[in-house]
Amino acid sequence: MIKLSTFFRRRLMGVCVLVGCNSFSLLLAGEYNIIPYPQTLIPQSGSFTFNKRTTVYCPFNKPEVLRLARQFSAHFEVVSGIKLAMADIANANRKTNNAVIFQPEVNLENAEAYRLSISANAISIKASAANGFFYGLHTLYQLLPEAIYGKKLVAGKKWSARAVEIKDSPRFAYRGLHLDVCRHFFPIAFIKKYIDAMAIHKFNTFHWHLTEDQGWRIEIKKYPRLTEVGSKRAETLVGYYYDRLPQAYDGKPYGGFYTQAEAREIVAYAKERFITVIPEIELPGHAQAAIAAYPYLSCKQDSSVKVATKWGVFKEVYCPRDTTFKFLEDVLTEIMAIFPSTYIHIGGDECPKDRWKTCPDCQAMIKNLNLKDENGLQSYFVHRIERFLNSKGRKMIGWDEILDGGLDPNATVMSWRGTQGGITAAKAGNDVIMTPGTYCYFDKYQAEPLNEPTTIGGFLPLKMVYEYEPIPTELTADEAKHVLGAQANVWTEYMPTAESVEYMVFPRLSAMAEVVWSDKATRNWESFRNRMPSEFNRYEQLGIKASKSFYEVQFQSAVTADKKLQISLSCDCPNARIHYIINGKTTVYKAPFILSESAEVAAKAFIGGKQRGRTITKSYQLSKLTGLAYTQNQQGGWYDGGNSRALTDGVPGNDKVYAQWVGFGKGRDVELVVDMQSALKIEHFSVGMLNAPAMCAQISPEIKLYxxxxxxxxxxxxxxxxxxxxxxxxxxxxPVFTFTPTEVRYLKVQLRNANYCPPDKLENAECGVLFLDEIGAW
Structure with missing residues (x-):
């Protein structure tokens, strides 16, 4: 932390006024550890210190503001032992000091804007509405000792806040966080804790994913079997979806649901924290749990359909009969009675058309309505539900598949399959919430996968979240106005407990908070990472079990001109001292280093002399082929290894993630040719192969090297x-091939594809895959 003398601070403040505060904010990051960072922050000298004579002034005639002031006073007494007196602001005057003042102010940008002024004499929060006061209060909390977030008395603590002038309001009106409670169910106490964390970070929308193939989680009184049957599954898939074939299950019944009273309790709890709860009732797909409860909702009306016990997309979807629409309208009517939100989320994603294609009723409907095909039928389905919601004064929101077939102007699109859905919708005049999987899906790995709990795959580290920009460059200024904001999504296939959700969400939630609140111009990664250690102290006080990857070493490798590997190490935590170990020798990392032979590198970061994260280990393979280009007789397709030289980049694949492997599919044989640039003597050759039955991937039965x-x-x-x-x-x-030493320039390797396609293959698996990684010669 940088300490500044009062004189130096005042000089810098003068410079800040002339040239802007970004650079100065960086200097003071250790002193104003606010997340999300305010739009304007001007440091002041001195600090305000609470004592037994400090008084809280607020407008007694504004019940919501009075509630906030009383909550602050009561909680402050719990942690500090100091009882703050309460007084009506009508009795305050300009000379009032030793006070916390909640001052109504009408001339602010919007209801969420606030002004926070801290001097040695008083703390003043100004806002035009209760939610503005709420956000100002939470900024004040972050300027107090982190113990303010605890629940116990902290003796001997000096309760003070550094002087500052803050003007703040959100960049986006919609700041969302999602939670899937269907793949795994979470108790009411955790939902409240989740909402509390949202509120601290100034999120204002909780997207509650309540229905799925794997479980229906909300009581519907008219249809009790939705929870009697649909909330329970016989067992749950063990491990990653593609880990093994046949897949393994735990054999344990699993279930849970929220009563309507509990859902109302959550809505009220969130409302007190100025968070709107948007329920999601999936349709027409992701409906297997509902169909298990009421088979007539499906095209086949098959009573043998059960609640799904594994993850994925299923063929059992709602059949667009009048009886189905009556069911859905009844369900949505009860949902709207619980949730007063303007928006109702209807899903609309991942709806296979297999059943519709063979259903006489569906085919007759396509013909009678003059629809083009089953995609047109889905559009009709969505439009019909939208009209019903509109008739009740609500608006529909759905995943970007609802764009197919066109939208009414008042429908809002949640763009998850990249940014194109959001771009298309905004250009058409529809409102958009950006949530592209690349940047906003918190079910992905956030650190080195080999050290992490199993996830759905992908890679989304903290910095990548922080650097996300919700406004696509393809939009004009007018079109960009349709981007209401952004949302982080938390799908829980691989998050079986509340602790695992916390681990996956934090600290990435803190980065997303700044993405959706702070102005683009004020966002700065260096500033953010300097503020994060205090954020981790808050997590600890709040009992949040966050990932410690912020304190762990990250590896980057690059092939040098002479075909060696340059290894760069870094740590998100500033001022970390990194040690790395090769062959038992420990070295303090100062600059990128060169590997001239295969090695295993272990690294750990020390902060203040202590190791707060795990030791991270990476293996590298070097040979005469490292860094060389190669040709291949077919493209790797979906699995390309992550770069154009994935087979010679020196980084072997592992059995945790498929992304590092190059996958050659459709049963075709593979031929690779490498030009070593000059004639070299070799006598060994190796190739990595992955045998993965669940992916229909089998090692080559025959390999020839030329x-x-x-x-x-x-x-x-x-x-x-x-x-x-x-x-x-x-x-x-x-396998390693050993042969008579031979001088060659070109190597050709031919691998026969086993064209493996087991009879019990998984539905999404493509037959005949050959997975390869590092090839080497020496």
Whole structure:
């Protein structure tokens, strides 16, 4: 933390007024650790210190503001032991000091704006509405000792806040956080804790995902079987979806739902924190739990359909009959009686059309309504539900698939499959909430996958969240006005407990808070990372079990001109001292270093002399092929290894994530050719292969290696035949070929594809995949 003398501080304040506060804010990041960062912050000298004579002044004639003031006073007494007197602001005057003043102010930008002024004499919060006072109060909390977030008396603490002038209001009107309670169910106490964390970070919308294939989680009185049957599944998939074949299950019944009284309790709890709860009732897809309860809702009306026990997308969807629409209208009527939100989320995503294609009723409807196809039928389905919601004074919001077939002007699109859905909707005049999976899905890995709990895949570290910009560059200024804000989504297939949700959400929630609240011009990664250590202290006080990846080492590798590997190490936490270990030797990291041979590198970060995170280990493989380009007879498709030289980048794949592997599919054989740039003597060759039955991926049964000096005439150097592993789990195989030392410039490797396609293959798996990673020669 940088300490500034009063004189120096005043000089810098003068400079700040002339040239702007961004650079100065960086200097003072250790002193004003506010997240999300305010629009304008001007440091002042001195600080305000609470004592037994401090008085809280507020307008007694404004019940919501009075409630906030009383809550602050009561909580402050709990943690500090200081009882603050309460007084009506009507009795205050300009000379009032030793006070916390809640001052109504009509001339502010909007209801969420506030002004916070702290001097040695008083603290003043100005706002035009209760939510503005609420946000100003939470900024004040962040300027007090972190113990303010605790629940117990802290003896001997000096309760003071550094002097400052803050003008603040949100960049976006919609600042959302989502929670899927269907894949895994969470108790009311945790939902409240989740909402509290949202409020602290100035989020104002809680998207509550309540229905799914794996469970229906909200009581509907007219249809009791939705919870009697639909809230329970017989068992749950164990491990990652593609870990093994056949898949494994825990054999334990799983269930849970919220009563309407509990849902109302959550709505009221959120409202007190100025958070709107938007319920999501999925349709027409993701409906298997409802269909298990009421089979007539499906096209086949099959009573054998059960609540889904694994993750994914299922063929059992609502059939667009009048009986189904009557059911959905009844459900939505009860939902609207619980949730007063303007928006009702109807899902609209991932709806397979298999059942509709073979359903006589659906085909007749397509013909009678003069629809083009089943996609047109989904558009009709969504429009019909939208008209019903509109007739009740509500607006529909849905995932970006609702764009298919066109939208009414008052429908709002949640853009999750990238940004294009949001761009299309905004250009058409529809409001948009940006939530692209690349930046906003908190179910992805946030740190080195080998060290992390299993997730759905992908990679979204803290910095990547922070650097997300919700306004696409493709939009004009007028079109950009339709972007209401952004939302982080928390899908819980691999988050079975409240603790696992916290681990995945924090600290990324703090980064998203700044994305949706702070002006683009005031956001600065260096400033943010300097403020984060205080944020972790708040997490601790709040009992939030956040990921500690902020305190862990990150690895970057790059191939040098002489085909060695340059390793760069970093840590999000500022001033971390990094130690790395190679072959048992520990070195203090000062600059990128070179690996000239294969090695395992372990690294750990020390903050203030203590290691707060885990030791991270990475393996690297170097050979005469490292960094070389190669040609291949087919493209890797969906799995491309992450870069154009994934097979020679020196980074072996692992059995935790598929993204590092190059996948060659459709049963086709693979041929790779590498030009080593000059004739080199080699006598060994290796290739990494992944045997993954759940992905229909089997190792090559036959590999042949050829060498050439001219790239035209090749001769066989070695060949091997392999029997695939019999394990149902993923297995990595790295065979080494040894042959007579030979001088060649070109290497050609041919791998026969086993075209593996088991009869019990998973629905989404593509037959005949060959997964490869690092190839090497020496």
């Amino acid at each position: 060498g050439s000096t001219d790239g035209v005439n090749y001769r066989l150097l070695a060949e091997k035949h392999f029997t695939p592993p019999t394990s149902p789990d993923k297995v990595i195989v790295r």
